[in-house]
Amino acid sequence: MQNIVISGSGLFTPTATISNDELVASYNQYVDLFNKQHAAEISGGQLEALEYSSSEFIEKASGIKSRHVLYKEGILDPAIMHPVFVKRDENTPPEMVEMAVAAAREAMAQANKTAADIDLIICAASNMQRPYPALSIELQNILGVNGYAFDMNVACSSATFAISNAVNAIRGNTAKVVLVVNPEFASPQVDYKNRDSHFIFGDVCTATIIEAQSSCTTDNAFKILGMRLKTSFSNNIRCDIGYTEHCFSDNNPKVPFFKQQGRKVFKELLPIVAEVIQDEMAAQSISADQLKRLWLHQANINMNIFAAKKILGRDPLPEEAPLVLDSYANTASAGSIIAFHKHKTGLNSGDKAVLCSFGAGYSVGCLMLERC
Ligand code: CO8
Numbered sequence: 230m231q232n233i234v235i236s237g238s239g240l241f242t243p244t245a246t247i248s249n250d251e252l253v254a255s256y257n258q259y260v261d262l263f264n265k266q267h268a269a270e271i272s273g274g275q276l277e278a279l280e281y282s283s284s285e286f287i288e289k290a291s292g293i294k295s296r297h298v299l300y301k302e303g304i305l306d307p308a309i310m311h312p313v314f315v316k317r318d319e320n321t322p323p324e325m326v327e328m329a330v331a332a333a334r335e336a337m338a339q340a341n342k343t344a345a346d347i348d349l350i351i352c353a354a355s356n357m358q359r360p361y362p363a364l365s366i367e368l369q370n371i372l373g374v375n376g377y378a379f380d381m382n383v384a385c386s387s388a389t390f391a392i393s394n395a396v397n398a399i400r401g402n403t404a405k406v407v408l409v410v411n412p413e414f415a416s417p418q419v420d421y422k423n424r425d426s427h428f429i430f431g432d433v434c435t436a437t438i439i440e441a442q443s444s445c446t447t448d449n450a451f452k453i454l455g456m457r458l459k460t461s462f463s464n465n466i467r468c469d470i471g472y473t474e475h476c477f478s479d480n481n482p483k484v485p486f487f488k489q490q491g492r493k494v495f496k497e498l499l500p501i502v503a504e505v506i507q508d509e510m511a512a513q514s515i516s517a518d519q520l521k522r523l524w525l526h527q528a529n530i531n532m533n534i535f536a537a538k539k540i541l542g543r544d545p546l547p548e549e550a551p552l553v554l555d556s557y558a559n560t561a562s563a564g565s566i567i568a569f570h571k572h573k574t575g576l577n578s579g580d581k582a583v584l585c586s587f588g589a590g591y592s593v594g595c596l597m598l599e600r601c
Contacts, residue, residue, distance in 0.1 A: 232442035233396045234450040234601060237340025238570040239436040241331035241412075242557075245301040249284035249294055249428065252305070256282045256427055259307040280424065287428045292530025296431030296558035298416045299324055310421040323358040325412035326367050328434035333372060333410055340438035341446045342406055347438075348376030349404035353391030354412050355384045355561040355589070360472065368410065376404065384466070385526055385588020386458075387411060387562035388435065389596055393456045395439035406440040413561045418468065420486040429528075430487070431558035435566035442601070449573070451582070455597040457509040461501060465490040466589035489589075495532055498591055503539045505593045506585055510540075513597050515581050517541050520549075521600075522582035524572065527554035527564030540583070548572070562586060576600040 260279040270276035287293055298304060303313030317323055322330070329352060337343065350372075352365035357380055365378035383390040388411045395407035415430035442452060470485035510516070517540060525533045530552060537545035551572035553564065560567060565586050576582065577600060584596040 231400055233399055233439060233453050234442045234445050235392070235437050235453065235598070236440055236445045236447050236450040237336040237338070237342065237438040238566065238573070239332040239335030239337070239339065240567060240570045241328045241335075241434040243297045243299045243432050245298050246295050247298055247301060247304065249287045252428055253282045253284050253287070255305040255307050255310075256421070256424065259310060259422060262307055282424045282427065290529075291428065292552065292554055293428055293558045294555045297433060299328075299414060299432045300416070304416065304421055312416045322367055322371060323364070325352075325354065325358050325414050325434075326364050326371065328412040328414070328432075329364070329368050329410040329436065330371055332412070332434040332436035333368065333408055336408065336436035336438050339447065339449070340440070342438055342440075344373040345375075346406045347372070347374045347408050349395065349398055349407040350374060350378035351391040351394060351407065351409045352378070352380045352412065353382070353387035353409060353562060355382060355387060356414065356418055357382065358414065364412075365410070374408070383460075383562075383592050383594070384590055385528070385561045385564070386586040386590065386592035386594040388437075388566050389562075389584065389586040389594025390458060390592070392437060392439055392453070392596060393458055393594065396453055396456060399439065399441055405444065406438065409437045409439060411435045411563045411566060413563045415559075415561055418485060418487045420484070420488075423486070425491065426487060426489065429559050431560050433557060433560040433563045433567065435563040435570060437566060445601070448601075450601045451573070451598040452601055453596055454581070454599050455509050455513050457505050457512070457595045459501060459505045459593045460590045463497065463591045465493045465497065466591075495529065498587055498593075499532060499535055499539075501591060502536050502585065502587045502593050505595045506536075506540050506583055509583075509595050509597050515597065519581045520583060521576055521580040522572070523550040524565050524568040524582065524584040525550060526586045526588060527552065527557065527568060528559045528588065530554060548575070561588065
């Protein structure tokens with residue numbers, strides 16, 4: 230079977246950041262406003278008073294210290310509590326495409342590839358700013374790529390599932406060099422008025438180039454030894470609002486906010502993650518002590534340490550299971566790719582590593598990699 234490699238990666242990071250302290254200060258101002266406005270219902274027992282958020286809780290429960298966002302304005306205004314930006318016209322690429330162009334150019338440069346080399350683009354993310362025309366086709370047009378492009382969504386596992394699609398396209402002879410982009414414009418989906426989830430997400434975009442080892446010209450590529458994908462239905466991470474919403478009789482405008490049962494996700498998802506990675510290690514005859522790096526999904530520090538410990542059979546060293554969620558927060562499907570992009574140096578030829586996503590669906594995508 231043809232060897233396939235990840236020959237380049239790219240990252241676009243928005244310049245604006247929001248620290249936990251900034252986020253909590255604005256949330257707590259909103260709480261004061263809400264409780265004051267609803268003082269009568271609260272004292273009458275018809276409404277519960279909102280409680281303060283805290284930076285200490287956020288950092289201890291999740292490991293998140295800060296996040297990058299495309300539009301900071303509005304998020305921190307207690308009278309607004311969402312990103313504020315202008316809807317772009319048809320001739321202007323939306324934010325997700327703009328982020329993807331930047332990440333794609335870095336990945337292409339790393340892989341020594343130009344637009345003329347690429348013949349498939351997959352835009353894989355947890356949300357698309359429009360259903361069609363596909364964002365990937367607009368990106369294709371901007372980059373000047375021939376061939377074809379499509380969008381896909383498997384929530385937090387969008388990137389790993391897209392890389393597996395890229396591998397299959399190359400093996401099936403429908404593409405030679407594939408660009409995968411993961412523009413995660415998460416902030417509009419966050420309910421900044423919800424204490425349980427206001428701190429979780431950040432905006433970012435990652436990109437990877439996938440090609441046959443025979444066409445690869447870089448010396449920092451990773452061979453894809455194996456791929457294992459798993460889904461198992463769960464209501465514990467949901468977005469419920471879609472294009473049919475206006476048809477229902479109760480058609481108050483609703484916002485497609487992210488919601489989850491974080492504790493349940495933690496408990497139910499980790500065993501699936503461990504099983505998928507261990508099954509792939511067994512299939513490739515790779516033992517725990519051969520694994521030099523684990524680039525894991527970046528949702529929660531405790532979850533990552535737990536997963537790494539289960540796989541390695543001991544506490545991971547910080548460099549073995551790199552964390553980026555402290556400064557990026559949860560960036561959905563981009564998280565494990567950011568960890569890969571920022572922490573892929575220092576491995577020797579032949580070293581084995583795991584890149585694994587996990588999240589809504591539930592979905593788990595595990596790639597077993599070897600440094601070329
Ligand atoms: N400040 C202070 N206290 C708080 C806060 C806060 N901000 N939030 C909650 N509390 C309180 C709670 O009310 C609770 O109080 P009590 O004990 O009195 O009831 C207490 O703190 C403990 O709350 P939790 O049990 O909820 O806290 P946890 O320790 O479970 O931590 C986490 C919460 C961090 C959310 C944790 O459960 C977690 O990270 N779980 C894993 C979640 C996960 O991995 N989810 C994957 C989601 S990502 C994904 O799949 C992508 C979806 C698509 C992307 C969408 C883009 C937007």
